[in-house]
Amino acid sequence: MIPWALTTENATGTHTAAADAAPDRTAAIAAAADAARAAVLTTTETEDPPRITITIDAEPELILGMSVDQLGKLDRDVALDLIDRFERDALTQPLDDPRTRNQPVGRGRAELGE
Numbered sequence: 001m002i003p004w005a006l007t008t009e010n011a012t013g014t015h016t017a018a019a020d021a022a023p024d025r026t027a028a029i030a031a032a033a034d035a036a037r038a039a040v041l042t043t044t045e046t047e048d049p050p051r052i053t054i055t056i057d058a059e060p061e062l063i064l065g066m067s068v069d070q071l072g073k074l075d076r077d078v079a080l081d082l083i084d085r086f087e088r089d090a091l092t093q094p095l096d097d098p099r100t101r102n103q104p105v106g107r108g109r110a111e112l113g114e
Contacts, residue, residue, distance in 0.1 A: 028056050
């Protein structure tokens with residue numbers, strides 16, 4: 001079983017929004033991504049933009065700071081797109097480690113900084 005957790009952080013503190021275990025890494029990533037989407041969709045406009053962290057097997061895999069749009073509203077579309085991209089890329093984008101002459105290492109974390 002692979003444990004996963006979703007935490008949110010805002011002005012009121014850090015809260016574990018969801019946590020569970022899945023039979024494998026793929027299922028853990030899917031479950032955590034679903035929980036992150038639910039957290040984005042249920043965040044109210046009156047709250048400070050939260051920071052959402054997905055942890056898979058005790059490793060932080062995604063740290064997402066929600067932003068606001070030009071009208072001062074939470075930009076849910078951007079957050080949801082990044083979660084979708086994380087879920088897709090987390091299993092297909094291995095980390096490159098310069099110490100190993102750019103041979104893929106790690107467990108496939110998303111590169112979201114483009």
